[in-house]
Amino acid sequence: MSALARSYFFLPVLLFLCLLLLSCERDPQLKPLKQDAIILAFGDSLTYGTGAKQDQSYPAQLEKLIKKSVINAGISGEISAKGLRRLPYLLQTHQPDLVILCHGANDILRKMDLAKTKSNMQKMIAMIHQNNSQVILLSVPEFSLFLHPAPFYSELATENNIPLMDNMLSGILLNPALKSDQVHPNADGYMTIALKIKDLMEEIGGLRQSSNL
Secondary structure (H helix, E strand, O other): OOHHHHHHHHHHHHHHHHHHHHHHHHOOOOOOOOOOOEEEEEEOHHHHOOOOOHHHOHHHHHHHHHOOEEEEEEOOOOOHHHHHHHHHHHHHHHOOOEEEEEOOHHHHHOOOOHHHHHHHHHHHHHHHHHOOOEEEEEOOEOOOOOOOEOHHHHHHHHHHOOOEEOOHHHHHHOOHHHEOOOOOEOHHHHHHHHHHHHHHHHHOOOOOOOOOO
């Protein structure tokens, strides 16, 4: 095979590798969190920890895993419109370095207008960014047979260039061993959430040692 032929043979491979590298570079990253960073876990019953003891909620278990302060700001039964009104006070009071946002489940369960839910979530994300806080978004599944994540979460992640955990809750709620009822994890399920969030934070830089300790 001539040198010219070899170059034509390997060109598609090189182009593919370049595209792969570029796509990786575009993946949303986190700035390394300080040793004394404050993390705000904001949401509804999935954040509060319904279905397990309070010290078995995912924020409580995450705090132990990453050895940073994780505030549980979950309220059972809350819809996104009420969460939107509640968030500013929490941001002002705690000044979190990172917000883990998991909301909208009750809107989905009550068959509310999900375009409005998406709008409420967008306002939450904008509010978090205006507070100079980072954000990780957790998708909530549509509570149907296959528990696919509601599509607006991936739309929000793309539009705001923020990290997304898209299928995690779906996978947990499809596993009877990890849930306390049809819509809530049990203690093992919440530990799974905490472990997966920790893994994501490590992968995208949040738990890398910060120069500002």
